[in-house]
Amino acid sequence: MTRFTEMLRDENSDDWNASRNHRFVDEIFRGAVPADVMRRYLVQDYQFIDRFVALIGMAIATADTFDSRIRFAQFAAMITSDENTYFERAFDALGVPPAERSHPVVSAPTSGFQTLMRDAAESGHYASCLAVLTVAEWLYLDWADRPGAVLPGDFIHAEWITLHNNDGFRSFVNWLREELDRVGEAADDDSRRAAAAFFRRAVALERAFFDHIYV
Numbered sequence: 001m002t003r004f005t006e007m008l009r010d011e012n013s014d015d016w017n018a019s020r021n022h023r024f025v026d027e028i029f030r031g032a033v034p035a036d037v038m039r040r041y042l043v044q045d046y047q048f049i050d051r052f053v054a055l056i057g058m059a060i061a062t063a064d065t066f067d068s069r070i071r072f073a074q075f076a077a078m079i080t081s082d083e084n085t086y087f088e089r090a091f092d093a094l095g096v097p098p099a100e101r102s103h104p105v106v107s108a109p110t111s112g113f114q115t116l117m118r119d120a121a122e123s124g125h126y127a128s129c130l131a132v133l134t135v136a137e138w139l140y141l142d143w144a145d146r147p148g149a150v151l152p153g154d155f156i157h158a159e160w161i162t163l164h165n166n167d168g169f170r171s172f173v174n175w176l177r178e179e180l181d182r183v184g185e186a187a188d189d190d191s192r193r194a195a196a197a198f199f200r201r202a203v204a205l206e207r208a209f210f211d212h213i214y215v
């Protein structure tokens with residue numbers, strides 16, 4: 001049987017492939033994202049983390065097993081420590097002032113993501129929370145995982161890649177997919193449809209987010 005997550009990705013292959021093969025991905029592996037583009041990207045991306053952690057909180061609350069709650073709790077601990085310091089060091093290197101780190105003007109795709117994460121959390125459905133989390137993680141592993149690729153010298157580029165292709169991240173994404181497969185296969189049609197709609201919105205927004213940093 002085709003995996004639920006495989007089916008969801010296939011249903012969204014246009015937006016998925018446009019993201020994984022995006023100009024940004026090509027440029028980051030070459031260490032060639034223009035500084036103003038990288039700066040816009042990181043300033044907007046940093047505005048995700050708050051809602052993202054809240055969404056993980058709802059996944060912890062609605063998960064059906066203790067093992068799943070532990071996985072998400074450990075992941076939340078990781079992103080509120082290691083990942084946060086990358087942003088701070090990158091903002092220091094790019095000269096981003098405090099106000100732009102904490103209260104930038106939020107772009108339409110960023111605000112779309114914030115709404116999406118809020119909607120998924122407020123649905124109170126584990127499968128829908130999982131669908132949004134899975135896109136945010138799996139799509140990033142998918143573009144960042146290029147075995148044998150030489151890393152760029154600049155840490156802003158290199159660490160944004162290694163944050164998303166290290167072994168811990170890879171095994172978390174694999175678990176997340178298995179979890180969404182498991183929950184999706186057990187769910188009724190309405191829950192599957194709801195999760196699929198969240199998956200679709202998330203992939204479309206990932207593409208729009210990459211597109212909008214090039215102005």
Ligand SMILES: Cc1ncc(C[n+]2csc(CCO)c2C)c(N)n1
Nearest residue numbers: 045052079083136137140164206209
């Ligand atoms: C637009 C956009 N989409 C997905 C991610 C990936 N992502 C978001 S939070 C998180 C967990 C910790 O890394 C990951 C992988 C991103 N950064 N920006």
